[in-house]
Amino acid sequence: MQKLRSNKLNLIMKFILTIISVLTLLPLVYLISVSFSTDAGIARYGYTLIPRSFTLEGYKYIFKVPRPIITGYMVSVTVTVLGTALGLALSSTLAYVMARKDYRYSKATSFYVFFTMLFNGGLVPTYIVMTKLLHVQNTIWGLIIPYSISPWFTMIMKGFMETLPFEIVESAKIDGAGEFKTFVRIILPVAKPAIATVGLFYAFAYWNDWWLAMLYISKESLIPLQFLLYRTLSNLSYILNNMSSLLNVNMSNIPSESVRMGMAVIAAGPMLILFPFFQKHFVKGLTVGSVKG
């Protein structure tokens, strides 16, 4: 009897969860469907769950002049790789000295990092420092430097490093190794899981970023993928103009709806395909980060 009732309850819960999952995925299915629909079909039936009039025109248009997208990908990949490397170098060194309890200034350093999580200057002063002092606008550094040290990620890294067995540092010292050598040769190899998780966070922050491009970039050759998408949405003519002048086509022939949604699919796609593979690390980092900090 008890068993039967709990089976029924299980079924109800699975049903509710399935509905929630469908609601979660539904908008994405529409997005993909529209990217494969003709404008005429959309005008007739509206946006539909399954394309009523299947076409690849949208993607063909996007890839006829693939330059902006290829540039976007290149910029995003470059920024993600450089930014993650820089972020990891800065965070791991800083987190290490915070985690070393025998370091005289470890507490002071922790406070120095932590205070920036409580209080910040906000957009206007940051903008002025970046553009007036560092002059990063319209350079690749404008997309990298502002995120190169995250106090949040550094604190997560510190949490990981505190769990390392520090006796190995002692024995390295006895063997005559300097602090720097100890860090590179001994600490970094054992901190690999922490570096992987925090690296994932940095990479995700850089890859999905549009904010820095919005603030500091106006040069077309430096527009990252996510921001390219925004420009396409707010001003479809940006790409279409390029095409119509290059290909000498009439603007009204351009399948604007499917181009728009196709761009979104191209920008969001890779992340969605990749994320199930590193989901586990992400969850682990999130739970650490959300509770402390």
Added chain:
Amino acid sequence: MNSISKELKEFKKNKDLFFIGLPGMLALFIVCYLPMFGLIIAFKRFNFDDGILGSPWAGLDNFKFFFTSQDAFRVTRNTLLLNGTFIILSFAAAVFVALMLNELNKRSVKVFQTVLFVPYFISWIVVGYLVYGFLSFDYGVINSILKGLNMAPVDWYSDPKYWPVILTASYLWKNVGYLTIIFYTGMLGIDASFYEAASIDGASKFQQAKAITIPLIKPLVILMLILSIGKIFYSDFGLFFFVPREVGALLPTTDVIDTYVYRSLRVIGDLGMASAAGFYQSIVGFLLVLGSNLFIRKVSKENAVF
């Protein structure tokens, strides 16, 4: 003199570690501390040629302009009401979904968990596209349904009164899954022997959830709730900027402090307004974070961040 030379000696002993930490400290100084000092521009009549130090002082003029405009009230109200709604609803929904996941076997959880996590990886720009797919006047899904029901289509992007609901739905869609996973992971840490003992005593699933899961997950939920309330003055810029598609008519219900500062700085170019609003956000935001942490310290000391 003696103490200085002693400190110097100590520094020499620690200098290797100091230099290892130095690059990160310098980077943090540039990225975070310099802008803090830059907050003084809220008291200046700033122009780009003279820079922060060279621009003339303006006293409290910028604040006068900001607080006597209707904007200050409007953006504060929107920020607090919308973020408050987001926090309450997303927490309630996430706890509910996590409780359900907790009752299922691991294999089916994995599928649901992956699906629920998907929106977290989608940028607000794409979400803006998705919402547009539903709300577009001519082709949108919602208007198609309305037409199918013989009802008049609605021009969603011109009437601000719908937007608190639309923004809330967008927020929940993107964030509930991620919050659910945090709570669910917390529930996984609960000792399985509690449940075994309870089911031997004949407790139903409901009773188990009420007597074991909820009380044990409560500290985590409350902790995260207070942390979120501490950050209530800061909004998710992308949501408020990309989902309403920058339609001016929607500003009465969609404009928050973050979007206001951005617009004043980059679109209108009114640096005085932007810096005054930004200063206001930094200070009140700081007080709220401090207050929420003091509160956590009172409730459970081991969870306090400082």
